[in-house]
Amino acid sequence: MGRKRTKSGKIRLAEVAELAGVSPITASRFFRNPEALSVAKRTRVESAARELGYVPNLAARALASQRTEVIGVLIPSLTNNVFSDVLRGIYDASEGSRYSIQLSNTRYSILQEEKLLRLFLAQKPAGLIVTGIDQTTESRAMLEAADCPIVQIMEIGPDPVDMMIGFSHYDAARAAVAHLFEQGRRRIGFVGARMDPRVQRRLDGYVSAMKDAGLFDQRLVVTTATPTSVTLGGALFTDLLAREPDLDAVFCANDDLALGVLFECRRREIAVPDQIAIVGFNDLEFMASAVPTLTSVRTNRYEMGRTAATMLIEAIDGRRPEQAVLDLGFKVIERQSSTSRHSDSRPAVSGAGAANKMVALPTGHD
Amino acid sequence: MGRKRTKSGKIRLAEVAELAGVSPITASRFFRNPEALSVAKRTRVESAARELGYVPNLAARALASQRTEVIGVLIPSLTNNVFSDVLRGIYDASEGSRYSIQLSNTRYSILQEEKLLRLFLAQKPAGLIVTGIDQTTESRAMLEAADCPIVQIMEIGPDPVDMMIGFSHYDAARAAVAHLFEQGRRRIGFVGARMDPRVQRRLDGYVSAMKDAGLFDQRLVVTTATPTSVTLGGALFTDLLAREPDLDAVFCANDDLALGVLFECRRREIAVPDQIAIVGFNDLEFMASAVPTLTSVRTNRYEMGRTAATMLIEAIDGRRPEQAVLDLGFKVIERQSSTSRHSDSRPAVSGAGAANKMVALPTGHD
DNA sequence: GTCGTTGCTGGTAGCGCTGTCAACGTTCCT
DNA sequence: AGGAACGTTGACAGCGCTACCAGCAACGAC
Structure with a gap:
């Protein structure tokens, strides 16, 4: 009787079928499409499988069915x-x-x-x-x-x-810049790291918004291929300030950079948002509890x-x-770092997501 | 000739073997133990496999060999x-x-x-x-x-x-507390979230160190089962302060909590480290660029x-x-948040890791 | 020269499961 | 009542690979 056991000591489908008094193929069907079995056989196979502690062999299944799960x-x-x-x-x-x-x-x-x-x-x-x-x-x-x-x-x-x-990362960046325009900012810098395609498109959005407003200046853009970090945010911001001392806002390609900029401002005793406004990207959890709280573009990652x-x-x-x-859209979450004389968390500018509308090309947001 | 092709259109080992003029089993060996083949066959199989673009079928291999990779x-x-x-x-x-x-x-x-x-x-x-x-x-x-x-x-x-x-999370916590003792701190609070077994052991280490110094007080410990976050760090610290207004240091079970505590201090205009010292755990990247820079226990996660x-x-x-x-040990990285009147990044207290010594029980660190 | 020994190669027989198709019993329609 | 249609079941034949063992040549020791 033990002869049917596989070498590895594992229970096979054949054992389950035997115990249930059905053919192996019927037992197999039980696992893939239980509805195809009569209720009687279904329950018999089910209890046999449970009794024996059967676990299907995925490799065998993949080989036989020519597909994996x-x-x-x-x-x-x-x-x-x-x-x-x-x-x-x-x-x-x-x-x-x-x-x-x-x-x-x-x-x-x-x-x-x-x-x-x-x-x-x-x-x-x-x-x-x-x-x-x-x-x-x-x-x-x-x-x-x-x-x-x-x-x-x-x-x-x-x-x-x-x-x-x-x-649309492009639209999201445009929305962030638009928010800064609304707050009266004009000399808005861009800080980006890694510069993968999505960060690049955020930069493109920033550039287009700035050009639309006649405010684009290449000196306002500081980027690097280096992987992002909080420390790097501080360093890039330092570069930016050196190039452009009368900066009044920074749009950061992500929140780590934004946090780095915030710390660097504190280190240099630059008032945020009075002297410089900061906007990040992604709205990581810490943005809401920084001091001042940091504006960011919320994205629905999970x-x-x-x-x-x-x-x-x-x-x-x-x-x-x-x-x-x-x-899935995005939402500019306005917080203290970019909204002088406003209270925290006002209604926000949002992207296409709310309507989940279908898009083929970057669409302008409202 | 196409008859040997598998249904899926994939190249099989048999095709490779045929082209190389060897048996399938020899071709198989080439992939598992090339040294076992004569140089002549080895090169023939190799070039045949490359020519055909052969990719082994993992499911078949797993089924036949009774083990997966x-x-x-x-x-x-x-x-x-x-x-x-x-x-x-x-x-x-x-x-x-x-x-x-x-x-x-x-x-x-x-x-x-x-x-x-x-x-x-x-x-x-x-x-x-x-x-x-x-x-x-x-x-x-x-x-x-x-x-x-x-x-x-x-x-x-x-x-x-x-x-x-x-x-040893226990030893690491003890080392963190010891560092705070060295800095003259006495009323040291503990802030912990999630309280998984490792955080629990950090708490145990904290408690034992405090008890050793005759300074333990249950009111100094604030924990929650809630998952950790920066915001939560601020909230727990607020609780702690309410219970124990003459706190002079906080040991946080992780860096997110520590950052939350830092922000909360800033919000309340509590001077760090003059009034309250902060120590985190893990030494995430941002700890080194916060203002003030934050002391933490470095762990070698990667x-x-x-x-x-x-x-x-x-x-x-x-x-x-x-x-x-x-x-792998740990290292207390001393930074501004806990080292009043000291400069940043002094030599650090480290755990067993440097010696990679074998341990069976939590050992006291030096 | 015979017998091991070593090194390499190949044949056979599955691994455990599922696709395909045929066959069966039942129900329902005309 | 006969047959079509459906739902359910089972037999067969692999999926592509490798474990196992046998075979064979080449070589050296006696």
């Missing part, structure tokens, strides 16, 4: 807070589904991304989540040819491979991850979402 | 900065090896951990990384019975399942992750490390 996720950084929020959303959504997450880190390199994509695709993932819209031509071709659903996250653009969820994974899983299961491109 | 990682949180550093180390170390990482989030629940462990183990991982030493009895039994190497990370304790890498994965992979490949328990 793995969702591949490609993100550029594990360190960045932004991605940890997105990831949390993805993991939360995948939990309870039968799909597991396979994560890889492209380190902001599209070549690395291409390599990883090739690796992933070879294992026939059930679905794929990739960051951004700036893939190599080769990657793009592989994605188009892939026979699984794909979601691009973090931003939206004109030409989705399949599904897409994010927001929701982005969660929705991306949910959409993907639905699509894998054959229920494609009615809209393939989802704009 | 997956390293399971169980961590309690994806949000926490601390774990993102550890994870980065793990991913960095796994890159280039043939092992892939399967990550799961226990959300600080040992029951959830047990469930995930059962799931992982059923797939016969090549190795396992688990967080901490506080598993359920059932989990512990499963880990002991698992036939793969296991590394426990984040802390060290008396009774490793297999390998272990971390440091290195911990990297070393854990490296040790694990070595052990999987049959090269067990000479020491199974590795104490």
